Amino acid sequence: MEKLLNELKGKIIETLNLIDVTPRDFDEEGPLVGGDLGIDSIDVLEMVMMIEKDYSVVIDNKELGEKVFISLKTLANYIHQNRPEKTV
Amino acid sequence: MKVRIFITGIGIITPVGSGYKEIKNFIKNDNRGIRPLGLFRTFQHPPMPVGEINASLPNDNVPRNHILASIAANEALEGFQKSVDAVVIGTTTGGMLTTEELLKKNEKNSDAYKYHSAGSVTEYIARRIMCKGPVITVSTACSSGTSAIKIALEMLRTGTAKSVLTGGSDSLCRLTYFGFNSLQLIDPTGPHPFDQCRRGMAVAEGAAALLLEASDNVPENALAEILGAGLSCDAYHPTAPHPEGEGALKAMTEALEDAAVSKLDIDYVNLHGTGTIDNDLSEAKAINALFGDKKPFMSSVKGAIGHPLAAAGAIEAAISAICISENMVPANSGCENPDPKLNIYPVREPLTHDIQYILSNSFGFGGNNAAVVIGSCEGNGNPVSIRELIPLEIIGNECITGAGETDVTMARFSKGKSCKGLLPISTISRNLSPRIVRRLKRLPQIALSLADAVQQHSDTNGLPSSVFWSTGWGALSESYDFLEKLFESDQKFSSPTDFIGSVHNAAAGQIAIHYKADGPNITTTGGDYSFEQALLTASLLTNNTKESMFVIGADEYHKTLSRLFDGSVLKDRIASDGGGALLLRRTDNPGSLKICPLFFENSDRNPDIIPSLIHRLGNPETINKKFGSIFAGIPAAYRKSGEKQINEFISLTGFQNPVIDYRKYIGEFASASAAATVLAIQFVREGRIPEPLIGKANVTLQDKSILMLGTGPFVTAIEVFQS
Numbered sequence: 001m002e003k004l005l006n007e008l009k010g011k012i013i014e015t016l017n018l019i020d021v022t023p024r025d026f027d028e029e030g031p032l033v034g035g036d037l038g039i040d041s042i043d044v045l046e047m048v049m050m051i052e053k054d055y056s057v058v059i060d061n062k063e064l065g066e067k068v069f070i071s072l073k074t075l076a077n078y079i080h081q082n083r084p085e086k087t088v
Numbered sequence: 089m090k091v092r093i094f095i096t097g098i099g100i101i102t103p104v105g106s107g108y109k110e111i112k113n114f115i116k117n118d119n120r121g122i123r124p125l126g127l128f129r130t131f132q133h134p135p136m137p138v139g140e141i142n143a144s145l146p147n148d149n150v151p152r153n154h155i156l157a158s159i160a161a162n163e164a165l166e167g168f169q170k171s172v173d174a175v176v177i178g179t180t181t182g183g184m185l186t187t188e189e190l191l192k193k194n195e196k197n198s199d200a201y202k203y204h205s206a207g208s209v210t211e212y213i214a215r216r217i218m219c220k221g222p223v224i225t226v227s228t229a230c231s232s233g234t235s236a237i238k239i240a241l242e243m244l245r246t247g248t249a250k251s252v253l254t255g256g257s258d259s260l261c262r263l264t265y266f267g268f269n270s271l272q273l274i275d276p277t278g279p280h281p282f283d284q285c286r287r288g289m290a291v292a293e294g295a296a297a298l299l300l301e302a303s304d305n306v307p308e309n310a311l312a313e314i315l316g317a318g319l320s321c322d323a324y325h326p327t328a329p330h331p332e333g334e335g336a337l338k339a340m341t342e343a344l345e346d347a348a349v350s351k352l353d354i355d356y357v358n359l360h361g362t363g364t365i366d367n368d369l370s371e372a373k374a375i376n377a378l379f380g381d382k383k384p385f386m387s388s389v390k391g392a393i394g395h396p397l398a399a400a401g402a403i404e405a406a407i408s409a410i411c412i413s414e415n416m417v418p419a420n421s422g423c424e425n426p427d428p429k430l431n432i433y434p435v436r437e438p439l440t441h442d443i444q445y446i447l448s449n450s451f452g453f454g455g456n457n458a459a460v461v462i463g464s465c466e467g468n469g470n471p472v473s474i475r476e477l478i479p480l481e482i483i484g485n486e487c488i489t490g491a492g493e494t495d496v497t498m499a500r501f502s503k504g505k506s507c508k509g510l511l512p513i514s515t516i517s518r519n520l521s522p523r524i525v526r527r528l529k530r531l532p533q534i535a536l537s538l539a540d541a542v543q544q545h546s547d548t549n550g551l552p553s554s555v556f557w558s559t560g561w562g563a564l565s566e567s568y569d570f571l572e573k574l575f576e577s578d579q580k581f582s583s584p585t586d587f588i589g590s591v592h593n594a595a596a597g598q599i600a601i602h603y604k605a606d607g608p609n610i611t612t613t614g615g616d617y618s619f620e621q622a623l624l625t626a627s628l629l630t631n632n633t634k635e636s637m638f639v640i641g642a643d644e645y646h647k648t649l650s651r652l653f654d655g656s657v658l659k660d661r662i663a664s665d666g667g668g669a670l671l672l673r674r675t676d677n678p679g680s681l682k683i684c685p686l687f688f689e690n691s692d693r694n695p696d697i698i699p700s701l702i703h704r705l706g707n708p709e710t711i712n713k714k715f716g717s718i719f720a721g722i723p724a725a726y727r728k729s730g731e732k733q734i735n736e737f738i739s740l741t742g743f744q745n746p747v748i749d750y751r752k753y754i755g756e757f758a759s760a761s762a763a764a765t766v767l768a769i770q771f772v773r774e775g776r777i778p779e780p781l782i783g784k785a786n787v788t789l790q791d792k793s794i795l796m797l798g799t800g801p802f803v804t805a806i807e808v809f810q811s
Binding site: 020042043046060062 | 270271287365523525580583585588
């Protein structure tokens with residue numbers, strides 16, 4: 001899980017072009033969206049694409065997205081629980 | 089003289105039928121045109137539902153969008169014996185469906201892309217119907233069709249034209265189909281506007297054209313009257329509407345005011361009602377705030393047709409005119425259980441009822457809102473006095489070229505040195521915060537930096553309230569990156585951020601958000617004449633405001649697309665881009681710097697275009713007296729015809745003052761005229777044209793103007809002066 005969390009930090013910074021954010025700035029349990037990182041609803045959609053592409057995990061509606069993207073930890077948990085075995 | 093603006097012709101093609109008769113039947117029978125996509129292959133089984141036109145279309149060797157627009161234009165002009173004075177059409181995708189196929193097969197021949205641009209749709213129509221006058225393409229996403237009607241209305245109210253063909257057109261393409269899908273805005277079960285189970289929209293295609301004529305009495309063939317229209321911007325979010333519907337309310341209120349119609353007189357509201365959770369919620373709040381408990385009939389036709397993007401407003405205006413003619417109200421297809429949270433109970437079965445006044449809404453990305461009031465011809469209507477276009481005061485002017493920002497560009501240009509090239513992105517955005525620029529690629533960064541510079545360097549009180557943004561080719565980086573990712577993943581993945589950024593008006597939306605500019609927010613596009621279109625539009629729409637406005641033009645160089653799309657870029661060894669920004673306001677201040685659009689005509693089959701220009705400017709004597717210099721815009725792709733036009737002008741007027749062929753210094757990009765206008769303003773301010781630039785002693789302008797002349801397929805003239 002620790003590995004996945006760190007991997008996600010790097011991927012999120014890269015995908016969202018968070019120029020002024022480093023992996024250390026993430027609060028794994030704090031709010032991922034609308035917090036200090038400057039991540040908003042458009043970024044959520046961008047992360048949805050990245051997660052489907054890189055982990056084969058589909059988050060295809062807003063209601064599910066609201067639960068999954070509460071924090072980095074909830075996101076990592078969801079990916080961990082739902083990804084097909086071959087990508088583990 | 090007072091005139092009323094009548095709809096005297098309608099052309100329409102939609103997924104539920106085409107032509108007046110079929111649309112009348114659609115309103116009566118409430119048939120639905122939503123089916124799984126069949127136009128191109130997708131990885132989905134079945135594909136998402138869309139509003140696709142299944143009628144067989146003529147094969148005219150032009151993209152589908154151009155064909156749809158042309159069908160609508162032909163029908164609208166049936167029986168019209170004259171030629172129209174102007175064409176104003178809203179479109180967002182241009183020839184994108186064809187371009188996608190060409191890019192996929194790696195087509196390298198630039199001729200194949202000649203119908204790519206959004207502007208090419210309007211130009212194609214103008215050529216076919218032999219319209220000599222101004223041609224404007226409006227690209228304000230999903231409000232384009234209604235915004236185009238507003239611009240056409242003001243053209244008629246200012247006497248710029250006596251007849252205008254207006255409307256909107258868009259065809260389905262991969263960019264919008266997969267783009268809206270990436271934003272999770274598509275309802276896999278089809279659209280259900282205002283239903284409690286609604287989950288999204290269906291992307292659709294179609295076109296509608298309205299022939300509008302100014303007249304002091306009711307023409308025999310008049311179907312309805314355009315009474316007024318209102319424009320606003322949420323200045324809130326790139327895609328989501330304002331949660332309280334503030335911008336939508338402002339547009340509707342202004343439309344009613346412009347139309348001199350009370351909200352109590354409205355019989356029917358044609359809702360934007362896309363079926364997305366946020367749009368319907370925001371529109372419902374605005375409707376409730378405006379009408380309270382006294383709501384007229386209302387419905388959205390997007391449950392039946394889908395959302396034909398830039399065509400939506402035009403199609404719905406045409407449907408509204410038919411409703412008035414036939415005393416009918418269409419049903420809100422797809423709404424079975426109205427969402428009680430919305431307090432909107434749309435008409436669920438088609439109705440027959442006396443209909444005198446209709447309000448029709450269109451909203452779009454960038455927070456753009458437009459509303460139009462259409463009335464029956466039976467009443468007194470809304471006669472308005474024809475007003476003249478007046479010059480606008482220049483309170484700020486800044487440019488970006490390959491040489492740098494305004495000061496550096498001005499210094500080099502004054503010495504007759506090249507300003508060509510590409511300014512590094514880090515220099516362009518050096519004054520913008522990293523949080524703002526992280527999602528913006530080259531074009532919006534140029535646009536925002538220009539807005540920032542012109543606002544910072546002008547001594548004006550208060551922020552600008554409106555934005556007139558123009559671009560010849562739009563956000564090439566975003567469009568290319570979106571399609572590249574889509575094709576690389578076999579159409580499985582795309583970037584929602586790139587899709588949002590790919591719309592022509594994305595930069596205008598960013599500027600509005602940054603400056604809280606909640607007034608009209610218009611994007612015009614038309615190759616080398618985009619900036620001229622924006623300035624004309626700004627002049628047309630400044631009727632009542634004393635607040636300042638941005639008029640900005642810019643283009644980016646893209647390593648693959650620029651040379652495929654823009655023949656002038658292809659002809660220059662050195663790649664260049666940039667643009668110019670003006671901050672303008674309506675004022676009577678004597679002695680101030682001013683700018684005024686004077687002329688805009690189509691050169692196609694218009695052999696007297698230069699004599700016509702001279703006639704508009706005065707006569708040879710007054711022209712020599714008035715203009716101290718000409719800044720000639722001759723795009724490299726049209727060098728031969730452009731030089732011929734300039735030479736004809738010089739020979740017919742005996743023009744003695746310097747003519748500056750500015751693209752030789754600034755470079756080849758569609759918005760070069762925006763940057764050149766900024767430099768011309770500086771010269772007028774300083775009162776001289778420097779020696780090195782003209783190869784002879786300094787020319788003192790002595791209160792003379794500079795004439796900005798655009799040449800090639802269109803001839804345009806703008807005057808920059810001090811008075």
